[in-house]
Amino acid sequence: xxLINYASREINAKIVYYGPGLGGKTTNIKYIYTKLNPxxxxxxxxxxxxxxxxxxxxxxxVDLGTIRxxxxxxxxxxxxxxxxxxxxxxxxxxxxxxxxxxxxxxxxRFEENIESFENMLDNLTxxxxxxxxxxxxxxxxxxxxxxxxxxxxxxxxxNVNNKYPYFESVASQGIGVFETLKEVCRHVLKAxx
Amino acid sequence: MREGINIFEEDFWAITDVLNRLLQGTxxxxxxxIDKAGQLITSVGDTxxxxxxxxxxxxxxxxxxxSQLATLIxxxxxxxxxxxxxxxxxYVCLVADRVILAVIFDMRATLxxxxxxxxxxxxxxxxxxxxxxNKLDKDTSxxxxxxxxxxxxxxxxxxxxxxx
Numbered sequence: 001x002x003l004i005n006y007a008s009r010e011i012n013a014k015i016v017y018y019g020p021g022l023g024g025k026t027t028n029i030k031y032i033y034t035k036l037n038p039x040x041x042x043x044x045x046x047x048x049x050x051x052x053x054x055x056x057x058x059x060x061x062v063d064l065g066t067i068r069x070x071x072x073x074x075x076x077x078x079x080x081x082x083x084x085x086x087x088x089x090x091x092x093x094x095x096x097x098x099x100x101x102x103x104x105x106x107x108x109r110f111e112e113n114i115e116s117f118e119n120m121l122d123n124l125t126x127x128x129x130x131x132x133x134x135x136x137x138x139x140x141x142x143x144x145x146x147x148x149x150x151x152x153x154x155x156x157x158x159n160v161n162n163k164y165p166y167f168e169s170v171a172s173q174g175i176g177v178f179e180t181l182k183e184v185c186r187h188v189l190k191a192x193x
Numbered sequence: 194m195r196e197g198i199n200i201f202e203e204d205f206w207a208i209t210d211v212l213n214r215l216l217q218g219t220x221x222x223x224x225x226x227i228d229k230a231g232q233l234i235t236s237v238g239d240t241x242x243x244x245x246x247x248x249x250x251x252x253x254x255x256x257x258x259x260s261q262l263a264t265l266i267x268x269x270x271x272x273x274x275x276x277x278x279x280x281x282x283x284y285v286c287l288v289a290d291r292v293i294l295a296v297i298f299d300m301r302a303t304l305x306x307x308x309x310x311x312x313x314x315x316x317x318x319x320x321x322x323x324x325x326x327n328k329l330d331k332d333t334s335x336x337x338x339x340x341x342x343x344x345x346x347x348x349x350x351x352x353x354x355x356x357x
Contacts, residue, residue, distance in 0.1 A: 001197030003232040004339070007205030011339075012232040040354065042246045047254075056254060059231075061246045065350045068343050072350070075232065075250070091257040095197075095230020182355045189347040193339045 002097050002192055004070075011072045013188050014095050015181075018120045019102035020112035021053070021081030024141040024171040028102060029058050029078055031174045032181065036062065054080040057092050064185070074185060081116065090123045098135045098188040100180055102171070103158065105140050105148040110157075117158050131164075135187030138166040139180045144173070198228055198291075199329060205235065207321050212237040215314040219307050221298035222281070226318070227252050229291055238297075252285060252295050275304065284308070288315045289322040 002013040017025040026046070033044045042061035049055050057077050064072040079089040101120065103113045124130055140154055151168060159166055165183050169176025200208070212224050216238045223238035225245065231253035233245050256274065263271045274285040284296045284307050294315055296307055 001230075003198050003200075003228055003230075003234065005200045005205065005234065006338070007200060007202045008235065014230055014232070043244055045247055045250065056258070059247070059250050062354075064347070064354055067347045067350055068338065070338075070343075072347070073246075075246075087261055088258075091254070091261070094257070095228065095232070178355045178357075182351055182357075185351055186348060189351075190344050193341060193344045 001095055002188075004192070009070050011067075011070045011192070012075060013073075013097040013192075014075045014077065015098045015100065015184055015188065016092055016096045017076070017078040017100045017102055018089070018093075018116065019081055020104055020109060020116040021083070023081055023102045023104040023109070023113075023116075024139075024169075025078040025081060025102045026052075026054055026058050027171040028100070028139070028141075028169075028177050028180070029060050029076055031171060031177045032062070032076065033060055035174065035178075039063075040065075053082065054078055055085075056080065056088050067189075072189075074188075076181075083115070086119065086123070089119070090126060093120075093123050093129075094127065096124075096129070096134060097191070098184040099131075099137075100184050101136060101138045101158070103138060103140050103154060105142045105154065106145055107147050107149050110149050110153075113154070114157050133191075135184060135191060136164045137180055137184040137187070138164050139169050139171075139176060140166060141169045141171050141176075143168045143175075144170045197329070198234070198325065200234065200325065201328075204321055204325050208318060209235060209237060211314050211317045211321070215296070215310055219296065219298065219310045220302040221296050221307065223297040225249060225252070225295045225297075226288075227293040227295060229253055229257070229293060234292065243297075248295075252293055256285060256287070256293050273308075284311060286311055286315055289319045289326070291326070292318070292322055294318065 004011050040063045045059040047056035060076045062074045077092050079092045167176045167180045216224050225236040226234040227249040231250040233249035260270045272287050276283040281299050286294050288294050
């Protein structure tokens with residue numbers, strides 16, 4: 001959870017992009033990196049395979065600015081989506097303050113979304129955490145592709161009763177990327193007070 | 194157990210004092226204190242040429258991955274790590290089960306001395322962190338400084354940062 005240092009007047013919070021492999025988590029974080037002003041972002045670190053698949057995580061620190069004297073910074077992480085990297089996913093979730101679940105809207109990826117969502121809940125449980133305490137925002141990605149599941153169908157399996165805020169996105173074009181991030185940041189900061 | 198860490202003024206200066214003594218006593222270049230989630234708590238020594246955010250994140254990841262390796266061979270955790278470079282070296286150990294102490298040093302320092310002094314420093318830090326965690330367990334409310342006004346100011350900053 002967030003680190004609040006009252007002496008150096010700093011707040012650091014951790015936001016994790018979760019979701020199935022090739023769903024667009026790294027694309028989100030790379031888009032954010034390319035668009036943010038250099039003065040508010042740190043170095044983008046990607047621990048990836050030679051084929052550019054996330055092996056351990058991507059990491060990008062983003063400075064929000066000074067809020068009532070506290071220098072506030074978000075640490076953005078992605079997890080590796082591929083099923084067999086669960087040990088890494090679990091490690092990245094440690095100390096999480098907010099989660100963005102990036103779902104792949106393509107019909108053939110429907111089941112993977114559900115599996116990944118359940119895997120996220122299981123991994124949170126191992127840290128004694130749940131979505132009752134950790135803010136979650138869902139992003140339905142790849143909405144520009146022709147062969148996609150309707151948002152209503154996706155909502156039925158991941159977001160019954162609109163419990164969590166959600167956005168439609170095309171991360172490769174930046175559509176919905178900042179909206180999703182802003183929403184989770186808002187909830188994380190609210191949870192601090 | 195609470196995951197978050199709130200560091201208050203007096204604890205911060207007590208921590209900095211231990212780290213500074215360790216820095217001087219070992220002739221090391223930089224010492225960083227990092228929580229297991231990868232967030233930098235504080236650092237002493239020369240950090241001018243160091244990307245401390247990246248360093249903190251990767252140290253925590255390194256420690257976490259190595260801990261998993263330890264469990265695979267039947268150990269609970271490797272309590273210390275040592276990485277040797279041509280000029281700079283890194284010694285890492287765990288404090289109070291939740292915090293990582295990373296010491297960067299060159300040829301002016303010796304590994305043996307670092308080991309001994311870091312162990313003593315870690316024991317001192319452990320006492321300070323135990324008090325911090327006790328305080329946090331007793332009082333789960335945030336400080337009065339992080340209140341509704343803070344949330345409102347934060348929203349304004351978010352609007353500015355993201356431009357909408």
